[in-house]
Structure formats: C-alpha cells, structure tokens
Amino acid sequence: MPVQFNVPPLLLLGPLLASVVVYLVLRWVIWPPRTGTTPASVSEHALWVGVIGWLASSLQGAMTVGIIPANPSAGGALTSAETIAPALMWPVLGCLTVHALGQITYPGPRRTRRQALLSVRRIRDFLPRRLALTVAAIFLTAAAAIARTAPLPGFEAVAPTTLRDGPNSYSYYSGGGDGRIPGTEVAGWLGGALLALAGGTWLVLWLITSRRQLETLDAADNAVLRTIAMNRLLRTVATVAAGLGVIAGNFAARPDPAHGMTSWTNPASLAGGAVLLVMWWWRPPLLAAAGLGVRNRPEAGIASGRQHPAARLVSSLGALLGLAAAVPLLAGAFLAEAIAVAGSYGLAGFVALMAAAVLLVITAGELLLQRNYGGPFAPRGWPRQPVSPALLTTAVLALLVFLIVLVVTAVGNARLAEGPGWVPAGLLTAGVCAAALPAIVTAKRRQGIPDAPAGLDAALRAITVHRVVRSLAATLTAQAGVLLLTQSNAWAAMLGRAAFGETDPAATSWWPAVAAGAVLGVAATVIAVIPVRALARPAPAPLPRTDISA
Amino acid sequence: MSAGITVDLGSATPPYEQIRAQISSLIGLGTLAPGSRLPTVRSLAADLGIAAGTVARAYRELEQSGLIVTRRRNGTVVAGAAAARPGSPAQETLAGEVAAAVDRFIAEGRAAGFDDAALLAILRTRLTQQDG
Numbered sequence: 001m002p003v004q005f006n007v008p009p010l011l012l013l014g015p016l017l018a019s020v021v022v023y024l025v026l027r028w029v030i031w032p033p034r035t036g037t038t039p040a041s042v043s044e045h046a047l048w049v050g051v052i053g054w055l056a057s058s059l060q061g062a063m064t065v066g067i068i069p070a071n072p073s074a075g076g077a078l079t080s081a082e083t084i085a086p087a088l089m090w091p092v093l094g095c096l097t098v099h100a101l102g103q104i105t106y107p108g109p110r111r112t113r114r115q116a117l118l119s120v121r122r123i124r125d126f127l128p129r130r131l132a133l134t135v136a137a138i139f140l141t142a143a144a145a146i147a148r149t150a151p152l153p154g155f156e157a158v159a160p161t162t163l164r165d166g167p168n169s170y171s172y173y174s175g176g177g178d179g180r181i182p183g184t185e186v187a188g189w190l191g192g193a194l195l196a197l198a199g200g201t202w203l204v205l206w207l208i209t210s211r212r213q214l215e216t217l218d219a220a221d222n223a224v225l226r227t228i229a230m231n232r233l234l235r236t237v238a239t240v241a242a243g244l245g246v247i248a249g250n251f252a253a254r255p256d257p258a259h260g261m262t263s264w265t266n267p268a269s270l271a272g273g274a275v276l277l278v279m280w281w282w283r284p285p286l287l288a289a290a291g292l293g294v295r296n297r298p299e300a301g302i303a304s305g306r307q308h309p310a311a312r313l314v315s316s317l318g319a320l321l322g323l324a325a326a327v328p329l330l331a332g333a334f335l336a337e338a339i340a341v342a343g344s345y346g347l348a349g350f351v352a353l354m355a356a357a358v359l360l361v362i363t364a365g366e367l368l369l370q371r372n373y374g375g376p377f378a379p380r381g382w383p384r385q386p387v388s389p390a391l392l393t394t395a396v397l398a399l400l401v402f403l404i405v406l407v408v409t410a411v412g413n414a415r416l417a418e419g420p421g422w423v424p425a426g427l428l429t430a431g432v433c434a435a436a437l438p439a440i441v442t443a444k445r446r447q448g449i450p451d452a453p454a455g456l457d458a459a460l461r462a463i464t465v466h467r468v469v470r471s472l473a474a475t476l477t478a479q480a481g482v483l484l485l486t487q488s489n490a491w492a493a494m495l496g497r498a499a500f501g502e503t504d505p506a507a508t509s510w511w512p513a514v515a516a517g518a519v520l521g522v523a524a525t526v527i528a529v530i531p532v533r534a535l536a537r538p539a540p541a542p543l544p545r546t547d548i549s550a
Numbered sequence: 551m552s553a554g555i556t557v558d559l560g561s562a563t564p565p566y567e568q569i570r571a572q573i574s575s576l577i578g579l580g581t582l583a584p585g586s587r588l589p590t591v592r593s594l595a596a597d598l599g600i601a602a603g604t605v606a607r608a609y610r611e612l613e614q615s616g617l618i619v620t621r622r623r624n625g626t627v628v629a630g631a632a633a634a635r636p637g638s639p640a641q642e643t644l645a646g647e648v649a650a651a652v653d654r655f656i657a658e659g660r661a662a663g664f665d666d667a668a669l670l671a672i673l674r675t676r677l678t679q680q681d682g
Contacts, residue, residue, distance in 0.1 A: 109599035116597035212596040
C-alpha cells in the first residue's frame with residue numbers, strides 16, 4: 001500500500017527563501033561593493049557564517065519531543081511525524097546549510113594571473129584535532145543518551161482536574177502530568193537527527209577542504225581560513241548534538257503521572273549547558289593578514305596610552321551604553337508580571353524603553369563632548385563612510401523584516417477580527433526612530449574638536465552614527481520578534497495553522513511564529529553588541545603583520 | 551614542498567598549454583617526485599577559475615606523454631617511469647643545476663629590466679635557434 005505524505009508548501013518554500021537570504025547576505029559581506037573581497041571582508045564573512053549558523057542551530061522548539069502535554073489545549077505537542085520532523089530538521093539542516101552556504105559564497109579568482117598549488121587537500125590537513133576529538137566524544141555521549149531512551153515505555157498524560165468536595169466546600173486543583181510516546185519512536189527520531197548531523201558535518205568538512213582558494217589570501221592564510229571554518233562548524237554541531245542529548249534526557253526523566261510523581265530533573269541539561277559554555281569559549285585560530293583593517297581593533301587614539309581625552313570620553317560611553325540597556329532589562333525581570341498584564345504594549349514598550357535609554361545616552365555623550373572639548377572655530381570632520389556596509393545591510397534587512405512582520409500581523413489581526421495588536425509595536429518603534437534623530441543631528445552638528453589629531457573628530461562622529469544605527473537595527477529586529485511572539489495567531493491566520501504541521505485547533509499560540517520570534521530576539525541581541533569597527537585609522541603607514549581573529 | 555603553477559589569461563599561450571608546460575617542467579626538474587598526487591581536475595580548475603575541460607586537456611596530454619597516470623584509487627599521480635630518469639642522484643644534481651641556471655636567468659633578466667614576456671621571448675628564440 002503506498003504511503004502518502006502531506007507536505008505543506010511552506011515547509012519547503014520557507015527554508016528555500018531563508019537560504020537565498022542567507023546566501024545574499026554572506027555574498028554581500030564577502031564581496032562588498034566598491035572595495036571587493038579583502039582580507040577584512042573575509043574575516044567578517046567567517047564571523048557572520050558562525051553567528052548565523054549558531055542562530056539557526058537552536059533546538060529550543062524541539063525540547064519537548066515525544067512529550068504528550070497534560071493540558072491538551074496547550075498546543076505545540078511534538079508527538080507525531082508531522083510535528084517532530086520539522087522541529088528537528090530546522091536546526092540540524094539549518095546550521096549545516098548556513099556553513100555550506102558560507103563556503104559556496106566565496107568568490108572565484110578575478111585577476112588575469114591566477115595561481116594554484118599542485119597539492120591534494122585532505123580534511124585531516126586542516127581539522128583542529130583536539131576540538132574534533134572533543135566533538136566526537138560529545139556525539140558519542142549524545143548517541144548513548146538517545147539509545148537509553150529506546151527501551152523506555154510510553155504512558156498517557158493525566159489531564160488537570162478540579163475536584164469539589166460538595167457544592168459549598170473547598171475545591172482541589174490537580175495539575176495532572178505530561179505523558180510520553182514510546183521510547184523507540186523518540187530514539188528513532190533523535191538518532192536519525194544525530195546521524196544526519198554527523199553525515200552533514202562530514203560533508204561540510206569536505207566542502208570546506210575542497211572549496212577554491214581565495215586569491216586575496218596567501219596559501220598559509222587560506223589554510224588557516226579552512227581551519228577557522230571547521231572550528232566554527234564543529235563548535236556549532238557540538239551544541240546541536242548536546243541539545244539532542246538533552247532532549248533525550250528530557251524524555252527519559254519524565255515520571256509517569258499515574259504513579260503520582262510529577263516532579264523531575266534532567267541532569268543532561270547541565271551537561272548541555274557545559275558543552276555550550278566550552279564551545280562558546282573555544283576560540284578559532286588566528287588569521288594573519290598584513291595591513292588589515294582589523295575587526296575589533298581599538299580606534300586610533302582611543303586605546304593607545306596617549307589617547308585624546310575626547311576619545312577617552314567616547315570610549316567610556318561604550319560601557320555606559322551597556323548599563324543603559326541593562327537597567328531596564330533588570331527592571332523588566334522584576335516587572336515580568338506587569339509586562340505580561342500590559343498585553344501588546346508590555347514587551348514592545350520594554351524593548352522601546354531599552355532602546356530609548358541607549359539613544360538618550362548617545363545623544364548626551366555628543367552634547368558632553370561638545371561642552372567639554374568642542375570649539376566654535378574648529379573644523380567639523382564628517383566620515384567618508386560612517387556606517388560599515390555590513391552594518392548598513394543589517395539595518396536595511398532589519399527594517400524590511402520589521403515592515404513585513406508588521407504588515408502581515410496587521411492583516412492577520414484584521415482577518416481574525418481581533419484588536420489591532422500590531423499598533424503598539426508600530427507606534428513604539430516609530431517613537432524609537434524619532435528618538436534616534438537627536439543623536440544623529442547632534443553628531444552631525446556638534447562643534448569640532450580643536451586640538452584633536454587629524455581624522456579623530458570624524459572618527460568620533462562615525463562611532464556615534466554606528467552606535468545609533470546598531471541600536472535601531474537591534475530595535476527593529478527585536479520588535480519584529482515581539483510581534484511574532486505576541487501575535488502568533490495572526491500569523492497562523494495568514495499562513496494557515498497547518499502550514500508547518502500544526503494540527504491542534506485548540507492551540508492558543510502558533511509555534512512556528514513563536515520560534516521565529518525567539519530567533520529574531522536572539523538576532524537582535526547579537527546585533528546590539530556588534531563592536532565598533534576601526535573607524536579612525538591612522539595615517540596609511542604600513543602596518544605590521546597582525547594576527548586577528550576571524 | 552607544494553609546487554605551484556600560474557596561468558596568465560592574458561597570454562597568447564592557451565591556458566591548457568601553460569598548465570601542461572609547467573607541470574611537465576616541474577616533473578622534469580624533480581620538484582614533483584614520482585608518485586606525487588596531483589589535485590583533481592575540478593579542484594585545480596576551481597582554484598584557477600577556469601573550465602574543468604581546460605585542466606582535463608592538460609592532464610590528458612601529460613598522460614599521453616607518460617608523465618602522469620590516472621588511477622582509480624589514487625587519482626592522478628606523477629608517473630614512476632617518467633620520474634625515474636630524474637630520480638637518480640646524478641640526474642637530481644643535474645636538475646638542481648638547471649633550476650639554478652633558470653633562476654639566474656630570471657634574476658639577471660629582471661635586473662636588466664626585462665619583463666616576463668620578454669624573458670620568455672628570449673628563451674623561446676634561443677631554443678628555436680638551437681633546434682635549428
């Protein structure tokens with residue numbers, strides 16, 4: 001009897017569109033207009049591949065694979081092939097695809113004279129051995145954890161109940177308990193995902209080894225770049241493998257509610273956290289490139305021992321900006337209930353408050369700079385390129401994403417005939433954009449610094465513009481995430497609740513939109529901490545060969 | 551040691567011939583020892599940014615002249631027989647002397663202000679005169 005699969009159209013279209021967007025972004029980073037491919041853009045590209053790959057690897061949406069929720073109306077149960085497959089497929093294939101796209105986006109040679117080495121490249125020539133052995137151990141441990149779930153029996157969920165002891169007496173509430181499907185099914189899914197991850201990792205390692213040489217780097221740097229790519233790939237897949245082990249542990253730890261036990265702990269989650277920390281700190285090797293506009297290099301005159309006091313002020317503002325964002329964040333942790341009660345305005349207002357605080361500090365910093373060091377007759381320098389192409393691209397993409405999310409949410413709200421849940425995020429984001437104007441205008445119009453070294457005044461303005469654009473990009477991304485998190489039903493109304501395999505009509509939220517919102521939230525956090533680049537370069541004297549992290 | 555080759559797309563010499571000539575001379579000088587594995591056609595073509603057919607043609611001609619062999623398991627390797635001639639100690643010394651003489655020719659030519667094209671033209675002319 002033939003087996004029929006009902007594949008929702010968006011299940012394939014979504015990943016395809018995401019791949020195209022990632023390809024275009026990476027291509028833009030490695031090959032920016034005007035400058036073309038440079039060692040600096042190669043370095044940025046390697047970093048972005050790692051960051052996007054890591055973002056795509058989140059298993060957060062698959063943590064309850066095989067668990068039957070006690071409350072059937074809660075929705076989001078991952079107990080059937082239609083729901084488990086996409087929840088596991090996205091992070092596993094997503095992170096591998098991003099790393100593969102990273103290799104494919106490297107441009108071919110452009111020069112008339114082209115060089116090649118007559119040697120055969122093998123994976124082991126570039127593989128970071130200690131990391132590879134560690135990752136192999138993590139894979140084996142995850143496989144053991146998954147194998148442990150295979151013999152575990154399934155059990156039914158116990159629904160929550162309210163018992164009344166007579167019409168006028170006390171009532172007792174029982175929260176029930178989650179059930180689970182048979183362990184063989186979960187082991188099959190998780191084992192398949194782990195195998196796919198291992199096989200895909202090997203394929204991407206082969207792709208990294210066999211990709212073409214970059215003519216902007218010498219042979220040694222080309223080899224180091226391959227090791228850097230392998231490092232980032234292995235660290236990411238290690239966290240995914242550990243995540244699969246945590247899911248298996250999560251499944252195994254659930255007690256049968258019929259036996260009266262409801263509390264449980266998952267020790268595998270501690271191991272998963274440890275793997276995450278170790279991989280986070282396992283730095284890639286260093287890419288050496290002569291005369292490079294080094295990422296994260298402190299600005300000229302800012303980090304040197306004899307820095308200008310104006311530069312010192314701007315430098316110290318970086319820490320203050322972090323504080324300005326952290327104070328509302330800490331306050332939000334204590335006011336979580338109030339934020340939840342405030343409905344649509346809660347989270348959006350919280351994000352807007354953080355952004356406004358940061359923008360206020362930036363504006364105040366420029367005013368302080370003028371008051372302390374400005375001179376009415378000093379020339380005003382304006383940077384040739386105040387915002388790096390990568391950040392500008394990020395900001396434009398963030399704006400596009402926000403507008404698309406806003407429009408789709410508005411139409412979805414209208415289709416559901418419910419209140420305009422999109423309005424708070426729209427209004428508050430517009431407010432943040434308006435709050436950015438004083439910062440930009442102040443940076444543009446403040447007085448010059450009379451005794452500053454050449455180029456420092458323009459560099460300080462560029463740093464301010466960079467910080468403003470970075471804050472706006474992060475805010476737009478975060479607000480798009482908030483809309484997806486809080487208005488997921490509007491998206492379900494637009495795309496169809498069953499588009500990604502959701503089958504529960506009583507679900508109060510739509511998990512694909514919630515997952516996308518969570519990813520955007522993480523992306524916003526990453527954008528918010530993009531470091532200020534080397535904006536103020538010294539005179540173009542030849543720089544010593546410098547080691548940098550890609 | 552990894553030997554390298556250069557392909558000049560602006561040259562009048564076809565790219566496949568440039569590849570063939572350079573690999574041939576590297577084998578002749580002993581830089582590529584017998585049994586050395588060469589990159590695959592696709593890999594070399596990707597690194598040079600040229601069509602795979604161009605590299606395949608160069609490899610085919612090298613194979614026909616007995617300098618390289620293609621084996622299913624080991625890929626394309628420098629032929630043992632062809633390299634046996636420069637493999638002997640006397641031949642290795644001779645290859646080293648030839649390489650040193652070529653290096654001197656290049657160094658003195660550049661010191662005299664000749665570019666690569668002029669140096670190649672001089673060499674070609676001298677070879678033609680000696681053959682004639």
